[in-house]
Amino acid sequence: MISTxxxxxxxxxxxxxxxxxxANYASGTIGEYTLTGQTINAxxxxxxxxxxxxxxxxxxLYVAQENGTIRKYTTSGTLVNASLITGLYGxxxxxxxxxxxxxxNGGGESSTIGEYTTSGATLNASLVSGLxxxxxxxxxxxxxxxxxxxxxxxxxYTTSGTxINTFGAPGEYPGGIVLDGNGHLxxxxxxxxxxxxxxxxxxxxxxxxxxxxSGVGIxxxxxxxxxxxxxxxxxxxxxIGEYTTSGQLINAxxxxxxxNPVSMVVVVPEPSSSVLVLxxxxxxxxxxxxxxxxxxQ
Numbered sequence: 001m002i003s004t005x006x007x008x009x010x011x012x013x014x015x016x017x018x019x020x021x022x023a024n025y026a027s028g029t030i031g032e033y034t035l036t037g038q039t040i041n042a043x044x045x046x047x048x049x050x051x052x053x054x055x056x057x058x059x060x061l062y063v064a065q066e067n068g069t070i071r072k073y074t075t076s077g078t079l080v081n082a083s084l085i086t087g088l089y090g091x092x093x094x095x096x097x098x099x100x101x102x103x104x105n106g107g108g109e110s111s112t113i114g115e116y117t118t119s120g121a122t123l124n125a126s127l128v129s130g131l132x133x134x135x136x137x138x139x140x141x142x143x144x145x146x147x148x149x150x151x152x153x154x155x156x157y158t159t160s161g162t163x164i165n166t167f168g169a170p171g172e173y174p175g176g177i178v179l180d181g182n183g184h185l186x187x188x189x190x191x192x193x194x195x196x197x198x199x200x201x202x203x204x205x206x207x208x209x210x211x212x213x214s215g216v217g218i219x220x221x222x223x224x225x226x227x228x229x230x231x232x233x234x235x236x237x238x239x240i241g242e243y244t245t246s247g248q249l250i251n252a253x254x255x256x257x258x259x260n261p262v263s264m265v266v267v268v269p270e271p272s273s274s275v276l277v278l279x280x281x282x283x284x285x286x287x288x289x290x291x292x293x294x295x296x297q
Contacts, residue, residue, distance in 0.1 A: 018269040023051040026260035037254045054265045055094040064091040084120040093137030104134035127161040136177035147174035170205040176218035188218040207247040219266040229261040
């Protein structure tokens with residue numbers, strides 16, 4: 001009975017409700033929303049210069065701007081460093097692993113992935129070079145997954161910069177990229193969203209199809225929901241749709257009223273310290289309830 005009550009309470013405790021941050025390229029703002037699509041603050045951060053990629057780690061929000069800089073904020077919106085990294089050329093995708101911050105420099109001549117620390121120090125400005133306008137970037141801590149807008153390819157590299165594989169995305173201009181915990185990649189193109197394994201094997205060329213001018217903004221929560229941004233400025237555009245990871249439409253107007261949404265980052269709630277205590281206590285209870293791997297009767 002005690003273990004049952006503890007298990008029930010496990011699902012109730014979390015350190016934060018979870019958020020979706022959306023970068024609005026045209027208005028120079030970032031909006032904050034709940035995981036159910038409700039607006040928390042449509043102008044959560046303002047005064048940006050064409051924000052492109054974003055990443056969240058350790059309670060901080062990192063924002064790339066097309067003017068070649070990366071800013072650092074707290075996840076409550078307080079500016080920490082307006083010039084954390086400078087001298088970039090068209091930075092778009094950002095991915096973080098531990099204290100390493102990777103940036104896809106997709107502008108013009110500088111088609112590279114640079115490696116920096118989360119405090120802004122340069123480790124290797126050309127960790128990977130010779131890419132075709134890299135745009136989206138994701139990492140699982142061991143590998144980097146990068147979309148190349150101009151060549152239509154997706155590249156896989158180790159976090160030390162070694163090339164592993166390159167495969168073509170069946171759609172025009174691959175932009176945003178996210179990966180789940182089950183070894184699957186989701187790549188956003190102008191035509192839709194394709195699904196692959198993390199080894200580069202095609203699973204579904206058009207898991208999600210349609211849209212007007214999508215290609216960059218894509219997000220994934222911990223409940224099997226995909227969010228895909230349509231950044232076309234015409235009728236029916238400037239929205240984020242919600243889908244299942246099997247491609248079923250849930251809500252075509254999940255978030256509306258945006259201004260050229262080019263990227264998003266989904267922050268899933270993490271277990272609170274009380275949950276960790278419960279998990280430890282559960283482990284002790286279950287351990288005492290088993291003898292040689294067989295439940296006590």
